[in-house]
Amino acid sequence: SQQGEEDPQALSIQEGENATMNCSYKTSINNLQWYRQNSGRGLVHLILIRSNEREKHSGRLRVTLDTSKKSSSLLITASRAADTASYFCATDRSGNTPLVFGKGTRLSVIA
Amino acid sequence: DTGVSQDPRHKITKRGQNVTFRCDPISEHNRLYWYRQTLGQGPEFLTYFQNEAQLEKSRLLSDRFSAERPKGSFSTLEIQRTEQGDSAMYLCASSFILPYNEQFFGPGTRLTVL
Numbered sequence: 001s002q003q004g005e006e007d008p009q010a011l012s013i014q015e016g017e018n019a020t021m022n023c024s025y026k027t028s029i030n031n032l033q034w035y036r037q038n039s040g041r042g043l044v045h046l047i048l049i050r051s052n053e054r055e056k057h058s059g060r061l062r063v064t065l066d067t068s069k070k071s072s073s074l075l076i077t078a079s080r081a082a083d084t085a086s087y088f089c090a091t092d093r094s095g096n097t098p099l100v101f102g103k104g105t106r107l108s109v110i111a
Numbered sequence: 112d113t114g115v116s117q118d119p120r121h122k123i124t125k126r127g128q129n130v131t132f133r134c135d136p137i138s139e140h141n142r143l144y145w146y147r148q149t150l151g152q153g154p155e156f157l158t159y160f161q162n163e164a165q166l167e168k169s170r171l172l173s174d175r176f177s178a179e180r181p182k183g184s185f186s187t188l189e190i191q192r193t194e195q196g197d198s199a200m201y202l203c204a205s206s207f208i209l210p211y212n213e214q215f216f217g218p219g220t221r222l223t224v225l
Contacts, residue, residue, distance in 0.1 A: 030211075030212075031211050031212070033213065033214075035216075040200075040219075040221070041218055041219070042115075042202060042216040042217050042218040042219050043154070043202070043204075043216040044216070045213055045214065045215065045216075048211055048213055050211065088153050088154075090153075092211070092212050095209075095210065095211055095212050096208070096212065097167075097212070098144060098156040098159055098167065098169075099144075099154075099156070099212070099214060100156070101146075101153030101154045101155070102153050103151070103152055103153050104152075104153050
């Protein structure tokens with residue numbers, strides 16, 4: 001079964017705008033990871049945030065984690081058409097277990 | 112290319128046939144995972160190995176499915192007597208044991224059962 005739920009399911013924005021995706025999960029975690037998947041391809045790891053961290057940045061990506069609310073958000077700033085993809089959050093209970101993925105957010109960036 | 116590779120990329124088979132997929136992980140990685148992904152869903156865990164030992168199997172992995180990693184390097188996933196419900200993308204990933212289980216995915220094998 002899937003632990004995470006991403007919100008929204010689909011998002012369409014103009015190039016240059018910011019995109020925010022949210023993820024909620026059910027059980028306690030060791031870390032939360034975000035992955036990107038282009039249509040019909042494998043997943044690419046974007047960023048990992050540990051349970052004792054609240055915010056993390058990587059290039060145009062900003063991830064926040066609120067363990068009290070069991071939620072995370074991924075912000076992509078200054079979006080580009082190449083950011084068009086599905087984005088998944090994945091949780092890891094102990095740093096030593098298989099990842100549990102959400103259903104993903106489909107992002108479309110229109111040039 | 113030192114990433115995770117999978118073969119074949121696409122497989123079309125008739126119901127009842129057996130299929131086998133191969134995954135070659137990143138060479139330094141101890142862990143190897145298999146996931147299944149259906150349209151519009153996130154990947155779902157099937158099984159994983161640490162070196163050659165199979166440590167966990169999901170309840171999704173029926174007795175028609177078997178996976179091996181005989182020498183702790185590449186892995187195979189076999190599906191016997193395929194059913195139409197087996198149609199999906201089968202993803203392989205690998206990682207180090209420590210510290211945080213960041214997984215690197217292959218391009219996947221898309222299975223279509225007619």
